[in-house]
Amino acid sequence: MNAARRVPARYLVLLRDWLNSQAVDTAAILRMAGIDAAKFDRRDATLDPPEMEAFIANARRLTGRSDLGFELGRLIKMTSHDLLGYGMLSCRNIDEVMRMVTRHYHLMTETFTMRYHRDPGGRGETVYTPTIAMPLETLRFYLETIAVAHDNQVRLMLGNAGGSYDVYVTMPAPAHVARYHALAPTRFHFEDRSPPGVRVVMGPAVLEHLLPFADVHLARDIDRRCGSLGQRPPATSREWVDYIRMTIRQAEGEAPTLECIASQNRVSSRTIDRHLRRENFSFREIVNQVRFERACELLQDSGATVAQIALRLGFSDSANFSRAFRRAVGVPPSAYRQKTTRKRNASSQDPFPPRG
Template sequence: MEMKQPMTTASLRRVPTRYFVLLTNARVQGVDTAQILSTAGIDGARFDQRDGTFATAEVDAFVQAANHVTGREDLGFELGRLIKMNSHDLLGYGLLSCHTAHQLMCMASRHYHLMTEAFTLNYQRRPGAPGEATYTPTIAMPDVTLRFYLEAVAIAHHNQLRLMLGPDAPAYDVYLSMPEPSHVLRYQALAPTRFHFSESALPGVRVVMGADLLDQPLPFGDAQVVQQIDERCSLLGSRPLTGHFGWGEYVEMVLRAAEGEQVTLDDLARRLNVSARTIDRHLRAENLAFRELSEKVRFQRACEMLREPGATIKHVALKLGFSDTANFSRAFRRVVGVTPTAYVNDAARPFPPLTQPDSSLTSS
């Protein structure tokens, strides 16, 4: 299904400040919010605004400042641990009133943009079968921000289900597209929920839940409240278009995050719930093409790997999926302009920018 919302700019994507306030109110060890905001150049008075929001650039600044000030790598985990249903304002009360976790996931997926416009939630399930919830970034973001979000989203999902279903909730699986963190023991302590980490997956969080969990009755079910809040949330605006700004930058982020996987245009389209033609059209508007971006991302990674201590051309070729070094060398020279050996010997040689216009795609 192709989304019809108009394209906007990245600066218009908003995240409610009420989520970041949770880190302040909880007095998390080592988190000096005033210093973080000062370092990030954000006015602390904005935390006092009931409907305050951060732009995506401000979220990036906040996360980078928080990591610098605290020296901690688990602040996304901490934030997710603090998020409850009532953290979501009006929508949260609707979610609390759902009869089952399945109904809750359906409602959350319809209105997830009211929680954050930086990610989208897609939930799919056949009757009586397991369900799958996929949280996908909607914009390009720095690696540190992406990992912060991934942890916050994954742990918030776990925490809210646990609070609704109780400590005896059935086990299920959560997949995060990031390396195993140094604080992995914190995840293991959340058993029976099983957390899996992979650097080669498309960026996002994927949650697979069985029918035993999804069909379990929730304690505060109220169909009338759900209907009323669902209608009110629908009046608050529609979900923004995914990948709305800088499609080349966005696709580049996705391809880089899926290290080791040959992501196709169809793979990306299915994940974003848009058509492959939609993505292709937006890329062409920027004088780009998916195939060229994919190749350049792949060989940028090759350049990085070739300059690692002890790296060999054969090892890099195999790591990137080539059957032999000859094929790799020919493809490398076609994309980068020199052979792998020449590239290694010329330490000052830069890699071509990923989003440079392809002259063959330039409009006449």
Template structure:
């Protein structure tokens, strides 16, 4: 979210260090280089800088390129603290994915998780919210993909049917390890923004989960709601809204949809934004227009494609809105922007 620091729960990296030391790799120097005194505190958090240094040092010590994959294997449902207990208590995979999407910030603040269910397939999308070094991105993508698979298998007690995991990264040297993640089918793509996209048939989503406990679920959700509110700094609602609007593809999220993700009413979220000197309408209009100008300026997409990416119902609506805000229609803006893009 802009330049705000992201603090990540240290418990995940404690699992990686425990694994490496149990397999003969002392990690004291790596922890020291990252200025990490201890990973024993379950509530401890790490900065991005500490994590980058730690990952660089353990990769150097081990000579391994599969540490993200390995950490993904080590992460269990109870690794996620109260969010994990909520997941374990869900009635179905569908409920678990909705729950994870609502409270993913408590698990991995560097990424968002979006869940969308359609008629025949459902999609889970992990996207970073901040810039990262390429090696760090690959580490996280592998960790997220593998841990998601392991936890889906744990929730269903191994009763998941075939589904697909798409990873926007080059195929790693240890790709053979992924062939053991049955029944998942892995696909690597080198184009596009760094994401993990999981696609599964909807008939997998509604099977009853054996660990369902409605009372435990309600208790976990109540605590998660409280924690979400506690972890938001002043001014962060506006930053989060802007980030979510920038990341939206093929849609324009509404105030109601954003509020549901935060587990507050639309009126409450509107009031929070007003306290920060902003309004949802203004943020949505400005962010959408900035995206439109950027996409037109790059010259890669037809105007109709851009309209669809921005969530407009048709090209005519997009053209009217763009001209109202910028004084010229999209096609004219593109002709003016193209020479400028070439000069830069």
């Protein structure tokens, strides 16, 4: 999968320019990373994961700094995203921004996905999740970049309006954690657990803040143009399995159909079906697997009711969801939640848990 996932070079150009301002020999970093410097002169250039990993590792080695992800996050603003950034600026409020970015997040990076939804109380949850395996150093660089960039852009949109919200980052608190405290009123929480990612929870006051340059017609036009760019289709059968899983996982409500995914990738549904069968999968099997993986995660880690989880996963009602969950997992959703809650509580209370 790594060869199929790319990142626009324009983001590392921001970091390179900042490093230059700090008198760092960025030409040496590029040489050590084996990256053609000419890539940084083309606005449409992209980097593959090994190039990103090499740049990050060598930049850290040469500077001795562990906060480069934090620094890059501070540099990213709406106009850093080319066409999509101007669409963000044209939205009416931050809720619309989050929905537009979710639809086109692959234009920012293909190494993470983004999901966004609002609960019945109006709170919005945004979740960023890696799509590929990567070294721990690279992963933490990405997590810091995403967390800080999200906050930096929201703060730019809020202006003087203020507004606090929470950002949860799945990594240990870094040595420079005091820099996060200085970003108040945003509250950053570091959680050393898996799965890795960044989760942002914002309330209605932030999400419904009106933006000064709203233009509904321009936003609609840019949304359509971003949609036409599309994500490059996977190349191998294994990549198709992973891509379908990722697409189903980031969907809210009813899962996209095979025909819809085929249309978005400009291939036939028979082509995708053929790739899946080579890996001994069917589209329906993948949909069901991902649905119930998500169901288990939501039952363990969210305060949503069974009915709310059923709606998020595209079931018509909680009764249908409960029956399907019991067939797949062996117990009803409520029993699964009680069981996992008891295990978690027992683990946290026992200072010497059994090994093995």
